[in-house]
Amino acid sequence: MALLFGAAAQAATLQISPVTIEFSASENATGLTLRNPGDTPLYGQVRVFQWGQAHGEDVLTPTADVIASPPLIEIAPHGDQLVRLVRANTSSSAAATGAAQPAQAASGAVGIADGERSYRLLIDELPSPGTAGAEGVTIRLRYSVPVFVEAPAGRAAQPLLAWHLVHGAQGYALRADNAGTTRAQIAAVELLDASGHRWDVTRGLLGYALAGQGRQWSVPVPPDAKFGGELKVRATVNTRPVEETVKVEQGG
Known part of the structure; x- marks a missing residue:
């Protein structure tokens, strides 16, 4: 489920589909569609972070495991933008993720190296070019979309x-x-x-x-x-x- 930060939900202008991204264990690429229902162009930045949990809180860490393209977007009024997500270095990502995730969760549990991997796709709405320094406050909205890569084939995928x-x-x-x-x-x-x-x-x-x-x-x-x-x-x-x-x- 996509989350919105920085303003009331009714102020949101960007429509996102799907609101959760899931890669199968063998899938290397997927995408999502961003739609601008407004009457003015929409500008934004797209980034992917590794999503872990430590001491009972969410932790986001820069990652190159999943690449978003394009990283900068300009969506015309009532227009769509396809953002492509590509898994990089899939042969070693499972092992790398096990080492890179926060060492301990609230209980002291260590992330499972061969379990599902989790990321967050952050989409920041940016001011229109040339508006920096204009009077008033420009509200910057941030959308956070969960991204999951399923556990390797053969692993029983269940929460416990x-x-x-x-x-x-x-x-x-x-x-x-x-x-x-x-x-x-x-x-x-x-x-x-x-x-x-x-x-x-x-x-x-x-x-x-x-x-x-x-x-x-x-x-x-x-x-x-x-x-x-x-x-x-x-x-x-x-x-x-x-x-x-x-x-x-x-x-x-």
């Missing part, structure tokens, strides 16, 4: 999540550690205990726990919350409903 509710100085945070070989897209999350108490975390997309890594999110659970019996999480993971036990622990 362990859930933790961490109590720290700033309140509670929900952590999902993924020991599987493919990402977990997590949405529609709620916590519930054996006494019937419920805490809604989100009804939409929470985020991703990448293959062999983990992600942590602050959740609206009161700092003095008391849990009656076993705590569970209900969520939608890769479009499938799940219910799992949550381990409650004290953070640093």
Whole structure:
């Protein structure tokens, strides 16, 4: 799912299709279409970053594993632009990615070298040429599109999540550690205990726990919350409903 940063969603002018890019293990090239529905030309920059997770946060690192072309775009009003994505050095990318990903996720888990690889395609809308120095503020929009390269053939591609509710100085945070070989897209999350108490975390997309890594999110659970019996999480993971036990622990 593509994300927009830097302005309200209704200010967005760029249309992107598809909103998630997936390479098969044997596929070397694919593309996406950018459409400008506006009445003025749209200018932008296109870059690809390796996407990892460390200490519960997303980490983007420059990479040459996947090349975007063209890197600079100018889209005419009501026009389209095809952006081509090409995997470079595919014979060694799996091994290189295993070494290059952040060493540890929130749980200390190391990214799986022969699992799915993950990237982010960033598209920055740039001011029109000649507008630098004009009065007023030019809003710069950034779109972030997830890009995945599936695990090598023969690997069973499934997420394997362990859930933790961490109590720290700033309140509670929900952590999902993924020991599987493919990402977990997590949405529609709620916590519930054996006494019937419920805490809604989100009804939409929470985020991703990448293959062999983990992600942590602050959740609206009161700092003095008391849990009656076993705590569970209900969520939608890769479009499938799940219910799992949550381990409650004290953070640093």
